[in-house]
Each structure stands twice: as structure tokens, then as C-alpha cells.
Amino acid sequence: MGEPPNSNDADPVSRTLRIDFHVHSRLGSADSGTTPEQLVDAAIRCGLDGVVVAEHYRVWAEGEAERFSTASFTVFPGAEVTTDLGHVIVVGMKEYPRHRRLEDLAIEARDAGAILVLAHPFRGLFDVGLPEAGNTIHPRLRRIIEAGQVHAIEVENNGCTDSENHAARSLAALAAHVPVAGSDAHVPAGIGRSWTSIPASAATPDSRWLAGAVRGLYERTPWHRGSR
Ligand SMILES: [Zn+2]
Ligand SMILES: [Zn+2]
Numbered sequence: 111m112g113e114p115p116n117s118n119d120a121d122p123v124s125r126t127l128r129i130d131f132h133v134h135s136r137l138g139s140a141d142s143g144t145t146p147e148q149l150v151d152a153a154i155r156c157g158l159d160g161v162v163v164a165e166h167y168r169v170w171a172e173g174e175a176e177r178f179s180t181a182s183f184t185v186f187p188g189a190e191v192t193t194d195l196g197h198v199i200v201v202g203m204k205e206y207p208r209h210r211r212l213e214d215l216a217i218e219a220r221d222a223g224a225i226l227v228l229a230h231p232f233r234g235l236f237d238v239g240l241p242e243a244g245n246t247i248h249p250r251l252r253r254i255i256e257a258g259q260v261h262a263i264e265v266e267n268n269g270c271t272d273s274e275n276h277a278a279r280s281l282a283a284l285a286a287h288v289p290v291a292g293s294d295a296h297v298p299a300g301i302g303r304s305w306t307s308i309p310a311s312a313a314t315p316d317s318r319w320l321a322g323a324v325r326g327l328y329e330r331t332p333w334h335r336g337s338r
Contacts (some may be wrong), residue, residue, distance in 0.1 A: 112135035126307040128161040129186070130221070132199060132229065132267065132292025133301055138165025138189075149301060150178045150185065160184035160315060162292065164199045166192075169206050177318075184315045190229060191215060196312065197249045198260070199227040201294075202321030212251070212299065216259035221271045225328075226260040227290055230267045232277040242292040247281070255285050256335050261328040266304040267293035286331040288324055 134142035135149050152202035153161050163185060164171055178185045188201045193212040200207055200215070202224030209215040219226050228251075235246075247255070260287060263282040265276050266289075282289040291304035308323050 113128070125310045127184075127310050127319070128156055128157060128305045129160040129162065129308055130293050130302050130305045131290045132164050132190070132264065132294045133161045134165060134190075134296045135163055137170060138163065138168040139296065139301070140166065141267065142287070144296065144298050144301075145198070146178050146185075149297040150183065152301040153297040154183050158259060158302050160320075161301070162186045162188045162199065162201060162320070164188045164190040164292070167206065169181045169203060172204070185318050186315070186317045188197070188317065195248055196231060196253075197229040199229050199264070200224050201227070201323075201324070202317050204247070204282075213259070216254060216282055218265055223318060223321060225262065225324045227262040227264055227324075228260055228278075229264045230270050230274065230278070230294070231263060231281060232274040233267070233270050234274075235270065236273050255281075255287065258328070258334060260302065262290045262324050263290035264292060265289040267294045268292075268300060268303045269294040272327075275296055286334055288327045290324075 127172055133149060135144045135146055136142055137146060166248055172278050173331060175185040175187045186198055186201060188208050189199055191198050191207055193210050193215055195212045197314050203222045207218050216226060263278055265279040265282050289308040293300050293303040295301040313319050
């Protein structure tokens with residue numbers, strides 16, 4: 111597969127990893143025909159250091175992820191869960207989460223050492239003919255965000271409109287949450303259209319490492335609003 115063109119192979123602690131935080135494959139998403147080989151080939155071609163496979167119904171096994179990872183490219187198994195408050199990406203769980211109520215999923219993820227990313231939180235909200243509808247956050251979701259039960263917000267998703275992504279950026283900035291970007295590609299050609307830069311470390315990157323890295327970024331943001 112060769113070296114990615116943008117590989118920066120200097121000191122691992124000072125470099126960043128370019129990660130498309132939201133891709134699908136046929137291994138875990140019925141609406142994607144992308145094979146693992148196509149996924150990895152497309153991702154490496156566009157210079158990514160890794161992808162989060164945020165699958166709709168199963169989490170890649172560790173062995174599957176290792177098989178398609180290389181010394182300079184990592185597959186991070188994840189899940190995109192349809193909760194009662196929208197789609198949420200989970201990173202750091204070995205099994206597909208059991209809960210669909212977001213408060214319960216947050217506890218399940220926390221106990222597993224995983225992190226939650228609100229995926230495309232405004233998708234479709236501007237389509238109802240009420241411009242102000244896009245600015246509303248469900249009161250429960252607001253409490254969950256303020257309590258720090260999700261750590262990151264997807265601010266760039268190539269399946270969203272500019273207005274939807276803009277609203278997500280505003281929310282991430284207001285809530286002091288980690289902004290992440292992903293393509294939401296269901297076909298190989300879409301992979302790598304958006305990515306997130308995550309500081310590398312000396313540790314070998316895997317899903318637990320990525321969850322810890324995002325949690326660390328969240329905790330280092332200068333302020334958070336308390337839940338009371
Ligand atoms: Zn989604
Ligand atoms: Zn998706």
C-alpha cells in the first residue's frame with residue numbers, strides 16, 4: 111500500500127494523526143458496500159493515519175482491526191448508535207453498546223472507558239421550514255452536554271449542509287467540547303473528505319488510546335459549565 115504522502119515521521123510525540131472520525135464499511139453497516147480492503151486503500155491514498163469505523167450494528171473485532179492496520183495506519187473500531195436523541199459515535203468499546211437512551215448509553219460508555227461523540231447533531235433540523243428549529247437543543251441533550259457525558263461534537267460531516275455543520279461548530283465552541291470531523295463515507299470515494307488531527311503519543315494507537323486522547327483534550331479545554 112506504500113507510505114501515505116502526508117506521513118510526518120518525526121518525533122511521535124510532536125506529530126499529529128489525521129483521523130477520519132466517521133466511516134462505514136460492509137462489515138458493520140448494511141447501507142455501505144465498502145470492503146475493508148477498499149476502505150483502507152482509499153484512506154491511505156489520501157494521507158490518513160487512521161479511520162474510526164463507526165458502524166451501524168457491530169463493532170469490528172480487535173483481530174479484524176489489527177489485520178487491516180499497518181505500522182503507519184490504524185483502524186479504530188467504533189459504533190454509530192441510533193439513540194433516542196440522535197446518532198452518537200462510541201469509541202473505546204469492544205462490544206456494540208446495549209443502550210439506546212442517551213443517558214444510559216453515557217453510563218455504559220463511561221464504565222467501559224469509552225467516549226461519546228455527538229454525530230451530525232443538527233442534520234435535518236433546518237429542513238422543517240422553521241429556521242429557529244435548528245438552534246434548539248433538546249433539554250435532555252443540553253443537560254447531558256453540560257454534564258460532560260459526551261466529550262466531543264462532530265462539527266464537520268460531509269453528509270451535512272454547511273448550515274448544519276456551522277451550527278455544530280457553534281455548539282462545540284459554546285459547550286467547550288472537542289470538535290471532530292469525519293466524512294460519514296459509505297463509499298470509498300468519500301473517505302478522507304474530512305479528518306481530525308489528534309496529537310500522537312509514544313503509545314501504539316488503538317481505540318482505547320483514541321478514547322483516552324479525546325478525553326484528555328476535553329479535560330484540557332479551559333472551562334466547562336457545571337451540571338447544577
Ligand atoms: Zn448518522
Ligand atoms: Zn454514519
